[in-house]
Amino acid sequence: MSAFFLKRTVQAVIAVLGVMTLIFFLQRLSGDPVLLLVPQNATQADIDALRTSLGFDRPLIVQYFDFMRGLLSFDLGRSYVQNVQVSTLIWSRLPYTLMLAGGALVVAFGIGIPLGVLMAVRRDKPEAKAMMAVVLAGQSMPTFWSAILMILVFAVWLGWLPPSGAREPSSLIMPSIALGLLSMATFARVARTAVLDELEKEYVRTGHAKGLPMRRIVMRHLLRNAAIPVVTVAALEIANLLAGAVIVETVFAWPGLGQLTVQAINARDFLVVQGVVLLGAVTAIALNLIADLLYSLIDPRIRIEGGAA
Amino acid sequence: MNAAAPVATKRSRRPIPWTVIPFAAILTALVLMAIFAPYIAPLDPNAQNLLARLKAPGHEARGAVYWLGSDELGRDVLSRTVYGARVSLLVAFASVILSGVFGSVLGMIAAFYRGWVETIIMRIVDIVLSVPAILLAIITVAVLGPSLYNVVIVLALTRWPRYARVAYGQTLSVANMPYVRLSRFMGAGWLRLLGRHVLPNIAGALIVVATLEFGLMVLFEAGLSFLGLGVQPPTASWGAMLSTGRNYVATAWWIATFPGLALFLLVLSINLIGDHARDRLDPRSR
Numbered sequence: 001m002s003a004f005f006l007k008r009t010v011q012a013v014i015a016v017l018g019v020m021t022l023i024f025f026l027q028r029l030s031g032d033p034v035l036l037l038v039p040q041n042a043t044q045a046d047i048d049a050l051r052t053s054l055g056f057d058r059p060l061i062v063q064y065f066d067f068m069r070g071l072l073s074f075d076l077g078r079s080y081v082q083n084v085q086v087s088t089l090i091w092s093r094l095p096y097t098l099m100l101a102g103g104a105l106v107v108a109f110g111i112g113i114p115l116g117v118l119m120a121v122r123r124d125k126p127e128a129k130a131m132m133a134v135v136l137a138g139q140s141m142p143t144f145w146s147a148i149l150m151i152l153v154f155a156v157w158l159g160w161l162p163p164s165g166a167r168e169p170s171s172l173i174m175p176s177i178a179l180g181l182l183s184m185a186t187f188a189r190v191a192r193t194a195v196l197d198e199l200e201k202e203y204v205r206t207g208h209a210k211g212l213p214m215r216r217i218v219m220r221h222l223l224r225n226a227a228i229p230v231v232t233v234a235a236l237e238i239a240n241l242l243a244g245a246v247i248v249e250t251v252f253a254w255p256g257l258g259q260l261t262v263q264a265i266n267a268r269d270f271l272v273v274q275g276v277v278l279l280g281a282v283t284a285i286a287l288n289l290i291a292d293l294l295y296s297l298i299d300p301r302i303r304i305e306g307g308a309a
Numbered sequence: 310m311n312a313a314a315p316v317a318t319k320r321s322r323r324p325i326p327w328t329v330i331p332f333a334a335i336l337t338a339l340v341l342m343a344i345f346a347p348y349i350a351p352l353d354p355n356a357q358n359l360l361a362r363l364k365a366p367g368h369e370a371r372g373a374v375y376w377l378g379s380d381e382l383g384r385d386v387l388s389r390t391v392y393g394a395r396v397s398l399l400v401a402f403a404s405v406i407l408s409g410v411f412g413s414v415l416g417m418i419a420a421f422y423r424g425w426v427e428t429i430i431m432r433i434v435d436i437v438l439s440v441p442a443i444l445l446a447i448i449t450v451a452v453l454g455p456s457l458y459n460v461v462i463v464l465a466l467t468r469w470p471r472y473a474r475v476a477y478g479q480t481l482s483v484a485n486m487p488y489v490r491l492s493r494f495m496g497a498g499w500l501r502l503l504g505r506h507v508l509p510n511i512a513g514a515l516i517v518v519a520t521l522e523f524g525l526m527v528l529f530e531a532g533l534s535f536l537g538l539g540v541q542p543p544t545a546s547w548g549a550m551l552s553t554g555r556n557y558v559a560t561a562w563w564i565a566t567f568p569g570l571a572l573f574l575l576v577l578s579i580n581l582i583g584d585h586a587r588d589r590l591d592p593r594s595r
Contacts, residue, residue, distance in 0.1 A: 011432075011435065012439075014432065014436070015435060015436045015439050015440075018432075018433070018436040019436065019440055022436075022445075023448060026448060026449060026452050027452060029452060029453070036451075036452065136577065136580060136581060136584070137577065139580060140524065140573060140576040140577035140579075140580050141573055141576075142528055142531055142532070142551075142569065142572050142573065142576070143532075144531075144532065144535050144548075144551055144552075144555070144569075145551060145565070145569030145570075145572060145573060148551060148554060148555050148558055148565045148566075148569065149566070149569070151555075151558050152558050152562050152565075152566075156558060156559050156562075163558075163559075239441055240441055242441070243441035243442075243443045243444055244443070246443060246447065246536070247532055247535060247536065250535070250536060251555055261447065262536055262537075265447070265450075265451045265536075265537075265538065266537065270451060270452070273447065273448055273451045274448065277444045277445075277447060277448045280440070280441060280444045281439075281440040281441075281444060284439055284440050284441055284444075285439045285440070288439045
């Protein structure tokens with residue numbers, strides 16, 4: 001049993017090291033890694049000085065271990081463009097992204113789960129098909145388009161909500177909905193499949209035979225069992241929400257990590273981009289691990305099969 | 310999983326549901342629009358007319374009608390939307406083909422050879438899949454610089470594990486079928502085994518993945534272009550047009566609305582057709 005936990009944890013660690021290695025080689029792919037780190041107006045002398053001081057003239061393998069050691073000691077480096085520690089920049093923006101992701105999760109969960117359950121319970125009825133159409137539309141809607149449409153309607157035409165920024169609490173409403181819509185579709189689909197699977201089980205038939213009303217069977221018995229796949233998907237969706245925040249934050253000028261990343265790309269501030277991407281990757285891998293462990297805790301069959309494979 | 314041939318033919322005779330047909334028509338129309346863009350677009354998509362900047366739909370200037378309005382440089386929104394279909398479809402098509410071929414081959418090889426080949430390939434698949442693709446795409450473009458080709462390369466590099474995982478699982482189940490074992494026993498080489506016996510049996514599942522990925526790739530290209538990391542101006546791309554439109558949302562709503570609508574319709578029809586294909590070819594996943 002603990003063999004499975006150990007194996008999955010080792011895999012996650014390898015994945016983190018793999019992502020770091022990937023980024024290291026990507027930097028070298030660009031030709032001259034120093035050019036990624038300096039401000040655009042740097043002189044040739046500055047560039048050469050930085051190359052020596054950062055050790056880019058040393059053998060590749062030495063650079064690689066140096067790079068990995070730096071990251072493993074949580075040193076993301078110093079931005080040469082903005083002249084601050086990358087970690088300071090990230091810490092100052094992180095709360096905003098977490099707030100946004102939290103808001104989006106509330107939207108996705110609050111709408112997606114009831115929608116999915118209803119779609120399964122009322123399956124083959126016209127209202128279920130209509131709900132499926134809503135889910136499909138939500139899934140196909142590019143976040144940046146729905147975001148712009150919302151700004152147009154609720155900020156420009158109706159004037160109910162602020163169009164951008166993060167000055168008042170109501171600023172969070174539109175970004176959360178824009179970011180949550182896509183995950184809403186995912187939650188609805190997963191909940192629908194999970195409930196459909198459960199509906200075929202014996203205990204549901206027993207419930208019917210006892211004369212229990214459908215509502216009671218679903219609320220009291222079925223939802224608990226159907227929750228298992230939903231919980232795991234939730235862990236994975238949080239990673240997607242954080243990635244989707246890049247676009248939503250750009251549309252709404254929300255001062256989180258996504259906006260920081262896009263600004264850093266435009267300013268050619270590579271270390272900041274690298275820092276955010278690493279943070280995102282590590283978070284995603286950790287959430288993956290948590291999802292797997294949760295799943296195996298709830299459902300022991302996974303542990304046995306996963307451990308044997 | 311291992312659907313026998315007669316079952317497959319019976320399935321394909323089932324009529325196409327009426328809900329899919331209009332979306333197939335929309336998809337066809339958008340593809341035709343991309344192919345014949347020069348004949349359909351009423352104006353040159355890159356021609357600027359500074360006297361006709363930010364004009365509302367239906368504006369007429371010097372004998373030209375701006376049916377869907379004009380953007381901040383006086384370019385025709387309709388013509389740019391028509392040409393934008395080219396970029397979207399081209400990028401999506403190229404990246405799906407590249408990642409599909411690459412991923413499927415690696416997946417089949419992993420399942421066929423097992424041992425350390427399998428371990429290495431499938432571990433890389435796990436690593437790449439565990440990181441949100443948009444993050445990998447952002448850092449790659451940040452290094453390589455934004456361009457049409459780089460977008461295709463980035464998408465192909467980040468998406469191949471999807472196909473590899475499916476090809477791997479499917480090949481594992483097919484590789485032990487009696488007819489494959491017999492063929493191997495009779496001396497068939499790996500190329501023949503995989504190409505003649507394995508690929509035809511796993512193609513259905515791979516096509517389903519490819520269809521759903523196609524929609525995602527369209528969204529990714531638009532997203533990267535929206536962030537300024539994709540196709541560079543002045544080339545018309547829906548994502549880039551939406552990015553401009555966002556800045557003029559208060560004064561010129563049409564700049565963002567129409568390319569967004571085209572994008573939405575394209576992705577929606579691909580997703581619907583993909584869902585339908587999945588129901589048909591892969592009965593396990595409702």
